[in-house]
Amino acid sequence: MATERDRYSNFDRPPTFDELDAEFNAEMLSPDGALSGGLARPWQDELAQAREEQQTIRSAEVFERAQEVIPGGVNSPVRAYGSVGGTPPFIESAFESIVRDVEGRRYIDLVGSWGPALVGHAHPEVVEAVQRAAESGLSFGAPTVGEVELAEEVIRRVKAIEKIRFVSTGTEATMTAIRLARGATGRDVLVKFAGCYHGHSDSLLAEAGSGVATAGLPGSAGVTRGTSKDTIVVPYGDLAALEEVFEQRGDEIAAIITEAAPANMGVITPPHGFNQAIHELAHRYGALVIFDEVLTGFRVSAAGFWGYDALPGVNGSLNYGNTRQVPNYTPDLFTFGKVIGGGMPLAALGGRRDIMDLLAPLGPVYQAGTLSGNPLATAAGLATLKLATPLVYERLDSVSEVIQNGVREALDSEGVPYALNNAGNLFSVCFGEEPAETGVTNYEQAKSQNKEAYTAFFHTMLAEGIYLPPSPFEAWFISSAHTNEDIARILDALPAAVRAAGAEIM
Numbered sequence: 001m002a003t004e005r006d007r008y009s010n011f012d013r014p015p016t017f018d019e020l021d022a023e024f025n026a027e028m029l030s031p032d033g034a035l036s037g038g039l040a041r042p043w044q045d046e047l048a049q050a051r052e053e054q055q056t057i058r059s060a061e062v063f064e065r066a067q068e069v070i071p072g073g074v075n076s077p078v079r080a081y082g083s084v085g086g087t088p089p090f091i092e093s094a095f096e097s098i099v100r101d102v103e104g105r106r107y108i109d110l111v112g113s114w115g116p117a118l119v120g121h122a123h124p125e126v127v128e129a130v131q132r133a134a135e136s137g138l139s140f141g142a143p144t145v146g147e148v149e150l151a152e153e154v155i156r157r158v159k160a161i162e163k164i165r166f167v168s169t170g171t172e173a174t175m176t177a178i179r180l181a182r183g184a185t186g187r188d189v190l191v192k193f194a195g196c197y198h199g200h201s202d203s204l205l206a207e208a209g210s211g212v213a214t215a216g217l218p219g220s221a222g223v224t225r226g227t228s229k230d231t232i233v234v235p236y237g238d239l240a241a242l243e244e245v246f247e248q249r250g251d252e253i254a255a256i257i258t259e260a261a262p263a264n265m266g267v268i269t270p271p272h273g274f275n276q277a278i279h280e281l282a283h284r285y286g287a288l289v290i291f292d293e294v295l296t297g298f299r300v301s302a303a304g305f306w307g308y309d310a311l312p313g314v315n316g317s318l319n320y321g322n323t324r325q326v327p328n329y330t331p332d333l334f335t336f337g338k339v340i341g342g343g344m345p346l347a348a349l350g351g352r353r354d355i356m357d358l359l360a361p362l363g364p365v366y367q368a369g370t371l372s373g374n375p376l377a378t379a380a381g382l383a384t385l386k387l388a389t390p391l392v393y394e395r396l397d398s399v400s401e402v403i404q405n406g407v408r409e410a411l412d413s414e415g416v417p418y419a420l421n422n423a424g425n426l427f428s429v430c431f432g433e434e435p436a437e438t439g440v441t442n443y444e445q446a447k448s449q450n451k452e453a454y455t456a457f458f459h460t461m462l463a464e465g466i467y468l469p470p471s472p473f474e475a476w477f478i479s480s481a482h483t484n485e486d487i488a489r490i491l492d493a494l495p496a497a498v499r500a501a502g503a504e505i506m
């Protein structure tokens with residue numbers, strides 16, 4: 001039987017992939033099209049070589065220095081490699097699909113800066129847009145044409161959005177969306193799902209995924225009892241529990257906040273119709289839905305997971321970047337981050353005009369930001385979204401499918417138990433008997449995975465030059481800059497990594 005690797009390296013592989021690949025390269029190399037993610041740029045090699053020759057820094061040494069002056073040596077917890085152990089490589093540069101550490105080691109990147117690098121790192125068009133913006137001044141604290149253009153582009157893609165406000169981080173976006181929902185409804189209570197991560201603002205840290213899950217924390221110290229009292233946490237996917245909460249406290253609930261597709265407790269495929277059902281329930285009680293697309297937005301389709309949900313046969317079908325159709329539910333507020341800033345600090349909340357107009361200066365809900373809508377960040381975001389054509393989404397889906405199949409094949413052939421979940425082109429794998437038996441549909445199940453197996457898998461892949469998320473609770477991020485050669489190298493690295501994972505379980 002042909003393996004995914006055979007199919008991949010051989011021109012008899014499924015025609016759709018070949019066709020998409022050729023089409024992708026043709027478009028990316030066209031004179032007026034974008035430059036290919038895989039196109040050689042000799043100056044980068046020269047730069048890398050020059051740096052290599054001067055190389056004196058070691059990650060371990062700089063990590064020690066870092067720990068003296070920065071808590072844990074990092075500015076965001078998962079970067080410290082706490083759950084997988086070892087020293088995090090300190091990154092010096094990243095081009096296209098490759099990150100390079102200070103010791104000159106190169107890795108094929110499946111983290112993508114945790115999402116923003118949709119078209120690969122340092123795409124020349126994005127870099128040029130930022131350079132051009134920088135030459136005109138770094139920040140004005142005044143309105144710019146760029147932020148209007150980016151707002152128009154988002155609204156063109158996500159039909160449910162009438163107005164949008166730019167902020168600097170995903171945390172700020174969800175925090176503001178919650179304040180707005182409370183202001184709009186005059187109610188205090190927020191419902192969230194266990195294992196969903198929405199940033200680190202006080203009301204959202206109860207049973208959060210991502211770094212909170214990685215560190216095995218129940219929440220965070222420093223959150224007041226008053227704040228916790230106003231947050232109700234429900235198991236993801238449990239409609240009966242959600243209905244009960246609404247029956248008991250429906251008139252106090254301002255909003256449900258949900259990840260459009262959870263990807264911070266590992267990836268969870270939303271049960272069929274779940275997103276629609278929570279909208280119907282919330283609206284029946286006069287509550288709003290905040291659809292957090294910080295991670296999924298502009299990544300799983302041109303219109304995020306909301307656009308992906310509109311596609312016929314979704315949950316398994318490929319996504320063709322379709323923006324024409326809309327699903328049969330309409331979130332009241334969306335939040336975005338990551339891809340929308342193309343690697344710069346930019347995020348947003350958007351939604352219905354009547355709700356958005358409650359924000360200052362038009363309405364009574366206050367929000368502001370010195371660097372909100374920063375001209376460099378909006379330039380990077382707009383350049384990235386312009387590059388994110390339907391063809392890019394097809395490519396992401398195809399590459400993601402090939403890698404997912406490769407992971408399944410390697411695990412099956414070694415007899416290692418696992419569950420692999422996807423949500424569009426996002427996916428992650430949980431090792432262990434329990435996830436294999438029950439599947440992983442919520443936070444409790446995600447926590448039952450064998451974390452030592454992931455650690456062994458992760459370090460074997462890292463040694464092979466594949467840079468995966470240093471936590472089993474994070475998604476793998478594909479970019480359109482991943483070349484066929486990158487994919488072949490990833491597939492080649494899998495068998496040894498899977499054996500290492502298996503040795504922890506069996």
Ligand SMILES: Cc1ncc(COP(=O)(O)O)c(C=O)c1O
Binds near residue numbers: 114168200
């Ligand atoms: C779904 C989701 N919401 C919000 C956030 C917070 O975004 P930021 O890290 O930019 O504050 C994240 C970050 O990973 C996220 O994945």
